[in-house]
Amino acid sequence: MQVRSQISMVFHLDKCIGCHTCSIACKNIWTDRSGTEYMWWNNVETKPGTGYPAQWEDQDKFAGGWEKKGDEISLRSTDKKRIVPNIFHNPHMPSMDDYYEPWTYDYQNLFNAPEGPDQPTARPISRVTGEYIDIESGPNWDDDLGGSKIYAANDPNLKGLSPDQRQQLSAIERLVFFYFPRICNHCLNPACVASCPSGALYKRGEDGIVLIDQKRCRAWRSCVAACPYKKTYYNWHTGKSEKCILCFPRLETGQAPACFHSCVGRIRYLGVLLYDAEKIEHIAKLPDSELVEGHRSMILDPNDPEVIESAKKCGIHDAVIDSAQKSPVYKFVKEWKVALPPHIEYRTLPMLFYVPPMSPVMSQQNGDTVDHLNNGFFHDIESSRVPMKFLANLFGAGHESKVAYALKKQKAVRWYRRAMTVGDIDMATAHKMLQAADCSVEEAEALYRLTSLCTFDDRFVIPPAQREEAIEMMKDPHEHRQSVGFGFSSGSRRGL
C-alpha cells in the first residue's frame, strides 16, 4: 500500500445557484493578465449546454483523455507514438474560436465622439488584436439555456436519450437546467501530465495539486489537447500553458481557494483524501461499468489503524492524517457515496466530485397533478425532469445505478427532514424511505447538517501544508540569508 494524500473537492450541485461569483473571484486573482483574458480556470456552465470551450465533452472532436484498447489505455490525442510525426502541428488543438475572443469596449468614444445626431456607442475591441470586432461568443454564451436550440440541443451528454426525453427537456413550461461549476479536477491519472513532451506538468506529491512548471513549458500545447475537461489553457502571449493551481499559495497558508471561499451557495467542500497510489494504473484500466466503484475503492479509510500506519510509513504527516479524518469530502464520496466523479469514462481519475442535483418532478405523469406516493417512494427520481440517463452520462460513465443511489439518498434525507419539521409526512414513511435509500438516521442527520448547516470550517478542512518544513528539508535557509529570495526575477544589482 502506497498511501498518498490529495486535497480533494466536492461540489454540491443541488445548492449551486449559478451566480458565477467563483469565476469572478478566480479571474480577478489569476487570469486578468495579457494572454489569459479568455481563460476561466473556474467556470460555471448551464446543463444541458455545450459548455466552455463549446462541446468540450465531445471527445470525437477534441480527442481528450484516455482510450481503452484491449487491456491497455493510451492517450486519445498525441501519445508517445504519435507525438513525433505530429510535433509541428498539434492535430487536436482547440483554437481561440472554440473558446471566444476576449474583448473590451471603446469607452473613450463615449467621451470623445464628435457631436452628432446619434448617441455615441462603445464598440467592442478585441483584447488580442486591439481592433474592432463583432462579438460572436463569450463566456457563458449559453448561460441559463440562452440559445438552447443550438447550445442545449447539442450537449454531448444527450447521447442515449430517447427523442421523447430530449423533447421533454426543452418543452415550454417544463424547461429544466442545472449549473455545473468546473475547475481542474487535479486527477490521479492526469492526461495533461502524461502528454507533456517537456515534462513540465507534474502532480505535487504531498497534496496532489497538478501544476505546470512555467520554465519548462515550451508551448507544445499537448496538455491542452490531452485534458478531456479542457482545463489547461494556452497563454498565447507568453507561449506557456496555464491551469488552475487550486490556489496553492492560499492553501499553503491555510486559506480556502478563492473560488471556494467566495462561493455564495456554499456548495463547495474541500478536504484531504488518502488513497492508494499503487492502484492507479489498475483502476484506470477497469471497464466503464466498474470505474466509479473502482475509483471509490482507491480511497482509504483514514480511521483504519492499518491505513494510518502505512500513511506514516509513506511520510504523511500526523496533521494531514488528522485532517483526513475530518474531511467532508471523505464523507460525501466514500461514506455516504452521494458524490460522484465527472466523466470518469475519460479515465483520468478526477479528484473533484459532484453531488448530482435534484430536479423538479415531472408533472406529466398524472395530468397536471403531482402524486407523490403512488408507485413507490422514488418514482419521481426515475422520472424527474432531468432524465437520469443525462446525469448518468455526466457522473456515471453512462450507468445509472450510482446516480440513482445518490439521488435517492438525498431525497430520503429531504423527506426525513420534512417529516421532522413540516410534519405532513409521517415518520414511519420517512424511515422506510431512509431504509430503502441505504441510509441510517444518524447518516441522514449528518448528511443534512453538512449540506444545510455547514460552517466555513465544516466545509474547508485544510491540512497544514508545512511548507517551511519541506523547504528546510530540501534547502538550508541559512544559505539564503542576506539574499533576495528565489523566484523568477533575476538577481538584484548594486547591493540591494
Add this chain to the structure above:
Amino acid sequence: MEAGQTYLDEMLFAVLPYIALALFFLVSIQRYRAQRFTYSSLSSQFLENQRHFWALVPFHYGILTVLTGHVIGLLIPRQVLAFNGVPLRLYILEGTALVFGLLTVVGLVAILVRRWVFVKARTVTSPSDWVLYGLLLVQAVSGVYIAVIHPWGSSWFAAAASPYLWSIARLNPEINYVVALPWAVQLHIVNAFVVIGFFPFTRLVHILVIPNQYLWRRTQVVRWNWSPHSRRLPR
C-alpha cells in the same frame, strides 16, 4: 592573403563564421541560464488553426530533410561522392533534395503570408521573427536557386564546401575553397553564418530544447517538496 582574395572575402568567410559561432554558443548558453522562460518558440496555432498545418508542416519536414542532407555531406563527403558514382542515384538524390528544398520555400512563404494576413497571428509576431523569416527565406530561395542553376551540389559540396567547413572547425580557415564559387553559393554560405549568429536571439532556440526525453520517461510525473524517506527520520 593569396591572389584573388579580398579583405571582404576574408571578413565574410574567415572572420564572420567565428563571430557567428561565438554568438551561437555564448548567447545560447547565457540565455538558457538567465532567461529560460523565453526558451521556446511562441506558437500561434491557438490563434489561427486553419492554415497552420499547410504552412508549418511542409516547412519543417522540408528544412529538416535538407539540413540532414547538408550534415551528411559534411560528415561523410567521400561516401556521398562514391554513392553519386552511379548517375541514377545522383539524379534521385538531387531530385529528392530539390523537392524538399521547394517544400521548405513553399512552407516558409505560407508562414509569412499567414503571419501577415491573419491579424491575430501578426499580433504575436515580433520584429526578430520578421528578420528571421527574411533570412530564412533568402537561405531557402538561394538554396533552391543553386540546386537548379548549379546542379549536382551533392557531389561538389563534398569537394568545395565540406573542406572549407572542416577548415573552419580546425581553426584554420581555407577560404580559397569558396572564393571562386558562384555568387549564389557564396550568399548561401554567408547567410547561413548570419542565421547561426542570429539563432540564439530568436525563436529558433526551440531546436535546442527538443523534448527527446519524453519518449522514455515515465507516463506520470510526481514532484515532492520533501523526500518521503527522510520525512519522519529524527533530526
